[in-house]
Amino acid sequence: MPSLVSHAVVGLAVGIAISTKHPDHSFVWLSVIASCFPDIDGLSFALGIPYKSLFGHRGFFHSILFAILLSSTIVYLYFPEARLFSVSWFFYESIFFLITMSHGILDAMTAGGMGVAFFSPFSQKRYLFPWKPLVACPLTLKDFFSEWGKIVAKSEFMWIWLPSFAIIVLSIWFK
Ligand SMILES: [Zn+2]
Numbered sequence: 001m002p003s004l005v006s007h008a009v010v011g012l013a014v015g016i017a018i019s020t021k022h023p024d025h026s027f028v029w030l031s032v033i034a035s036c037f038p039d040i041d042g043l044s045f046a047l048g049i050p051y052k053s054l055f056g057h058r059g060f061f062h063s064i065l066f067a068i069l070l071s072s073t074i075v076y077l078y079f080p081e082a083r084l085f086s087v088s089w090f091f092y093e094s095i096f097f098l099i100t101m102s103h104g105i106l107d108a109m110t111a112g113g114m115g116v117a118f119f120s121p122f123s124q125k126r127y128l129f130p131w132k133p134l135v136a137c138p139l140t141l142k143d144f145f146s147e148w149g150k151i152v153a154k155s156e157f158m159w160i161w162l163p164s165f166a167i168i169v170l171s172i173w174f175k
Pocket of ligand 1: 038039058062103104107
């Protein structure tokens, strides 16, 4: 997986881009939460839940259905003025759905680890994209500050941070 900070950077970039056009600035922190939330299943390692299982890492919490549930919950709680199936509801829903999905998509573009169960709970098949420019992030602090950590930082800077900063700069420029 990319580091959690890099997932957050994607949420931050989209949140800032939307908030330049939208008066509600809660978009920024909600987007950051949505982009990172799927990794809540990282707790599965500590809880002894097998990696491959429904609630294992990159399982249900990284799925399309979970992204729909999370985006619907965010819209219900934070944008109650958006009537169900109205234009604004679809707008909020699709923004938070895409931000949450960005997490699984980036994980599936990472070389290393098992793939993402996009269709969980209906199928536990794990998917990795054929193009994997990202390097799996080390899980220990020792590895993080090693040569491996440097390679990870370089790949995430190139493929996540640079495009995210470009989105931020362009959205502020053209607001
Ligand atoms: Zn993840």
